[in-house]
Amino acid sequence: MSESPIEDFIQTMGLMWSADGGPRIAGQIMGYLLLEGEPRTLAQMCDALQISKGSASTNARLLEAKGLARRVHPVGSRQDAFLAVPHPGPSMLKTVALRLRRQADEISRISAQFPEDEGAAQQRVVDFAEFYRKSADFMDEWTARIESDRGDDPKEN
């Protein structure tokens, strides 16, 4: 069974997404919306990707929460529709940076409670957390660079 490049792309997006630890269907929806370029309803996703209504709803909202898709209400239609946001890069980076900062904070918080005779271990752990924090800072810096390069209005968080 040979596949068209279009189908192949959708499938690959799903695999990449799951390789990054997320639900495969979210990646497939992302690929589908990218290809279509215009708003698509949950029913259309179900039809195109052969998935259940529940999965379409859950994963589309996941993309929405991550800032990769936007929900729109076409006038005259009772159905919600989702649209791939034009330049998802900054949103993706902000999500990663947020997670890194939370992890850094938690590591710092725990290591602060180490007993006094573990000073050397504590220092290594603090260094480790510091790297996480700097990573987050660096991603923010990069995000700013991307947005200014394009002259985007940063109204979307």
Added chain:
Amino acid sequence: MSESPIEDFIQTMGLMWSADGGPRIAGQIMGYLLLEGEPRTLAQMCDALQISKGSASTNARLLEAKGLARRVHPVGSRQDAFLAVPHPGPSMLKTVALRLRRQADEISRISAQFPEDEGAAQQRVVDFAEFYRKSADFMDEWTARIESDRGDDPKEN
């Protein structure tokens, strides 16, 4: 059952690792090696973390492959031992950059096969891949900055 901050740290490292889509035990080993600061054998990991010999072997080699731990052979001992590398940041970043580049390459390869009447979709997909590639470039740039800041010899890849 209350936990010491030390145990809490190991456990938290495991949870973070699995939240990022990896094996929990790999994170626990990483935390353990960070705390100890000196080479530790597989048997010691099994004892400290209450895990099987197979898991210790598999996950320690995973850390080694990612450049976060180094295998050493203490003279006079028949056992391998693993040591947390002092500054794992660059290795982690290189791993991420490599994955991003592979994903960008695969997306580009697939989109190049799109039929001619899908030009607009192709453009959107190419833009998407381009973001992945730029991300990888940016991480490399950052890696270089970190290494030069510290004056490290970059003998380790």
Added chain:
DNA sequence: CAGTTTGTTCATTTTGTATTGAACGGAAGC
């Protein structure tokens, strides 16, 4: 206001992956 249509939720099933534990192979010791 009864009847549709649509999105969400959630218990259940399915699927994928981590973990184990036993078997294997190689190297060092005696």
Added chain:
DNA sequence: GCTTCCGTTCAATACAAAATGAACAAACTG
């Protein structure tokens, strides 16, 4: 050369997360 000690591999198991589909709630229609 036989035995012992390690590390690795792999089939079986356990576990966690994803996907489903039916039930529910809300909003619109006529």
